[in-house]
Amino acid sequence: MNGRLPAYKKSFFLSPDREDGLQLEIYHEDGIVYSDLSIDNRFEGYAEVLHGGMIFGILDVIIWYAIVMKTRIVAMTRKAEMEFFKPIMCSTPYRAKAQMLTIEERDVLATAWVEDAAGDVCARMNAVFREGKGFEMDAFVDRFDFSTTTPAIREYFLSLLETGNG
DSSP, rough: OOOOOOOTTTTTTTTTTTTTSSOOOEEEEETTTEEOOOOOOGGGETTEEEEEHHHHHHHHHHHHHHHHHHHHOEEEEEEEEEESSOOOOSOOOEEEEEEEEEEEEEEEEEEEEETTTTTOOOEEEEEEEOOOOOSOOHHHHHHEEEETTTTTHHHHHHHHHHOOOO
């Protein structure tokens, strides 16, 4: 199922209503979750270089979506390893991509990376997620904005209510 994915309404990274946030749009296509980036210098770490913490956060978010889209598991980060290969510049176009790799016992393994316009990988995260427990799934799903998604993607996310994590 391809198309734009719903934004979590309160997310710093995704919410279209948070003027202080990044307002990223996330898409799913053929098993890959991606978002096009061009982030201004409000979030620089060095002169005109995007702060590494912002890159980590973006990759963490899109990994979460990649896992949900492949498994219907609502998972949370257990551990992550970042590698930075070249600076990611502010106000420059990039694409962040994520893919769920495998499940090993309780661990969900996934990877995400940022590519420049030439397709070169500038940063990569390898992460281990675990299924989240102890939260109300209906309240969680209610926090998604489905206004820009297809009916099929909306139904897919609503089906999380039937899988029941919490």
